[in-house]
Amino acid sequence: MCSGYTLLRDPHHNKGLAFTENERDAHYLRGLLPPAVFNQELQEKRLMHNLRQYDVPLHRYMALMDLQERNEKLFYKLLIDNVEELLPIVYTPTVGEACQKYGSIFKRPQGLYISLKEKGKISEVLKNWPERNIQVIVVTDGERILGLGDLGCQGMGIPVGKLSLYTALGGLRPSACLPVTIDVGTNNQKLLNDEFYIGLKHKRATGQEYAELLEEFMTAVKQNYGEKVLVQFEDFANHNAFELLSKYSSSHLVFNDDIQGTASVVLSGVIAALKLVGGKLADHKFLFLGAGEAGTGIAELIALEMSKQTKAPLEETRKKIWLVDSKGLIVRSRIGSLQHFKQPWAHEHEPVKELIDAVKAIKPTVLIGSSGVGKTFTKEVVEAMTSLNEKPIILALSNPTSQSECTAEEAYTWSKGRAIFASGSPFDPVNYEGEVFVPGQSNNAYIFPGFGLGLIISGAIRVHDDMLLAASEALAAQVSEKNYEKGLIYPPFTNIRKISANIAAKVAAKVYDLGLASHLPRPKDLVQYAESCMYSPLYRKYR
Numbered sequence: 001m002c003s004g005y006t007l008l009r010d011p012h013h014n015k016g017l018a019f020t021e022n023e024r025d026a027h028y029l030r031g032l033l034p035p036a037v038f039n040q041e042l043q044e045k046r047l048m049h050n051l052r053q054y055d056v057p058l059h060r061y062m063a064l065m066d067l068q069e070r071n072e073k074l075f076y077k078l079l080i081d082n083v084e085e086l087l088p089i090v091y092t093p094t095v096g097e098a099c100q101k102y103g104s105i106f107k108r109p110q111g112l113y114i115s116l117k118e119k120g121k122i123s124e125v126l127k128n129w130p131e132r133n134i135q136v137i138v139v140t141d142g143e144r145i146l147g148l149g150d151l152g153c154q155g156m157g158i159p160v161g162k163l164s165l166y167t168a169l170g171g172l173r174p175s176a177c178l179p180v181t182i183d184v185g186t187n188n189q190k191l192l193n194d195e196f197y198i199g200l201k202h203k204r205a206t207g208q209e210y211a212e213l214l215e216e217f218m219t220a221v222k223q224n225y226g227e228k229v230l231v232q233f234e235d236f237a238n239h240n241a242f243e244l245l246s247k248y249s250s251s252h253l254v255f256n257d258d259i260q261g262t263a264s265v266v267l268s269g270v271i272a273a274l275k276l277v278g279g280k281l282a283d284h285k286f287l288f289l290g291a292g293e294a295g296t297g298i299a300e301l302i303a304l305e306m307s308k309q310t311k312a313p314l315e316e317t318r319k320k321i322w323l324v325d326s327k328g329l330i331v332r333s334r335i336g337s338l339q340h341f342k343q344p345w346a347h348e349h350e351p352v353k354e355l356i357d358a359v360k361a362i363k364p365t366v367l368i369g370s371s372g373v374g375k376t377f378t379k380e381v382v383e384a385m386t387s388l389n390e391k392p393i394i395l396a397l398s399n400p401t402s403q404s405e406c407t408a409e410e411a412y413t414w415s416k417g418r419a420i421f422a423s424g425s426p427f428d429p430v431n432y433e434g435e436v437f438v439p440g441q442s443n444n445a446y447i448f449p450g451f452g453l454g455l456i457i458s459g460a461i462r463v464h465d466d467m468l469l470a471a472s473e474a475l476a477a478q479v480s481e482k483n484y485e486k487g488l489i490y491p492p493f494t495n496i497r498k499i500s501a502n503i504a505a506k507v508a509a510k511v512y513d514l515g516l517a518s519h520l521p522r523p524k525d526l527v528q529y530a531e532s533c534m535y536s537p538l539y540r541k542y543r
């Protein structure tokens with residue numbers, strides 16, 4: 001460990017005013033700090049007080065990123081202890097705005113940038129990263145950042161944010177986490193015209209050039225970190241996402257958060273919602289607005305769970321699920337022009353153009369928004385759902401808040417307080433006619449930290465759908481009666497580390513049962529083991 005001035009500038013070891021008198025003597029810090037000695041609690045109190053002075057969420061984001069660069073343990077202590085308050089800052093919605101403005105708020109680079117310029121040298125570039133023992137990589141190419149579209153190299157905010165949740169929510173060591181942005185250019189003309197844009201200033205490379213860069217990256221990752229490193233694909237556009245996932249899922253430990261993590265969190269919410277609305281999964285009918293990664297990923301996992309529960313073949317259970325894309329309801333007559341991931345959902349039906357007409361024709365019990373387009377669950381749509389169902393389940397998954405299909409207030413008001421509602425980005429509780437409704441957050445942040453922890457503690461070598469189902473069930477099992485009374489279908493984030501440990505344990509158990517674990521022998525108590533592996537943000541004493 002370094003000492004003196006360098007120690008104060010080392011975010012992994014710096015404690016700021018919390019260095020004790022002895023530590024100040026032993027590590028050449030005398031005079032470099034003001035005389036006061038604070039404990040970590042007082043530092044936390046002071047920082048939260050300072051953060052709350054900023055009215056603009058982006059300023060809070062910038063202050064938090066500064067803290068992460070200055071004093072990592074304190075950053076994570078704040079995030080863990082104030083998760084409900086700070087999650088909307090380091091994650092959706094504020095992280096979306098941060099990515100949009102990344103060029104101008106950019107101070108010190110975070111994460112690893114791998115651009116076309118690094119082609120042929122990716123293995124060396126990985127060696128420039130200061131850490132060797134990497135367990136999780138979150139990688140984006142920036143083409144579909146939340147529902148904000150192509151933000152090119154500025155998408156880096158997403159892997160950085162996701163990995164800070166891996167640590168805060170799932171307990172992975174920060175030094176084991178590597179955020180990566182692959183820069184193959186951008187098709188965002190505004191960024192290409194921006195003199196301060198930080199990425200490659202040309203249109204996106206596609207086809208063979210793209211595939212070769214990704215192949216080099218995936219090979220270099222395995223060479224450098226071994227086959228048990230988890231690679232989480234994040235916010236790729238769907239024309240690459242499905243292909244990358246299927247290409248690498250038989251050779252690497254890969255997971256696509258937008259397809260698989262989202263599927264797992266939504267299935268969990270639906271399983272929990274059944275306690276409020278009654279019936280089995282197969283008794284329900286689903287309609288999606290948006291048939292991309294999130295929509296078809298969720299649809300497939302729901303169909304799989306239904307098939308396991310009823311023993312009916314997947315082809316049958318899929319028929320309970322309908323999707324609408326930008327051209328209308330996905331129906332059989334469109335099959336010839338549909339992308340492969342939409343084809344299983346092309347059921348027999350006459351063409352329907354508008355969502356409202358699809359709601360009336362299909363009569364769903366569950367409506368799921370996954371199109372990335374805001375304000376699409378109109379009053380008419382919510383009212384139609386309410387006229388069809390005593391308690392319509394309405395999930396507005398699109399992020400950030402600006403892209404949400406409707407607000408919580410709209411969902412409760414238009415449904416006259418009858419909707420079971422959750423959204424991808426958080427909304428405050430709503431008071432409707434004297435009753436307080438608390439909307440849940442249907443976001444993959446509930447799943448990926450615990451899911452990843454489960455894979456890592458078991459030494460998983462491959463991801464399997466049954467592990468996603470195990471995660472869904474583990475999360476749904478943690479919704480308490482008190483939560484249900486408020487209309488919640490997810491437990492609050494306050495206890496997320498405990499929730500993640502329970503998810504990790506169920507996922508790890510599945511990994512062992514499937515014979516895909518390499519950490520042997522299997523620990524007896526997997527929950528306890530998961531908790532014991534979690535990173536602590538408390539300071540250590542330095543001699």
Ligand SMILES: NC(=O)C1=CN([C@@H]2O[C@H](COP(=O)(O)OP(=O)(O)OC[C@H]3O[C@@H](n4cnc5c(N)ncnc54)[C@H](OP(=O)(O)O)[C@@H]3O)[C@@H](O)[C@H]2O)C=CC1
Binds near residue numbers: 291293326
């Ligand atoms: N809550 C959560 O945890 C998560 C939320 N999301 C959010 O979901 C959204 C979508 O993500 P993803 O699935 O990856 O994106 P994709 O680009 O893969 O899919 C978007 C889908 O929406 C359809 N669509 C676009 N515009 C319209 C429209 N006006 N009317 C009807 N359908 C439309 C597209 O149709 P077409 O195919 O015809 O172009 C496509 O099928 C994003 O906002 C993202 O932030 C994503 C992952 C997790």
Ligand SMILES: CC(=O)C(=O)O
Binds near residue numbers: 424
């Ligand atoms: C939450 C998330 O992964 C997304 O909106 O893309």
Ligand SMILES: [Mg+2]
Binds near residue numbers: 146234235257258
């Ligand atoms: Mg995502």
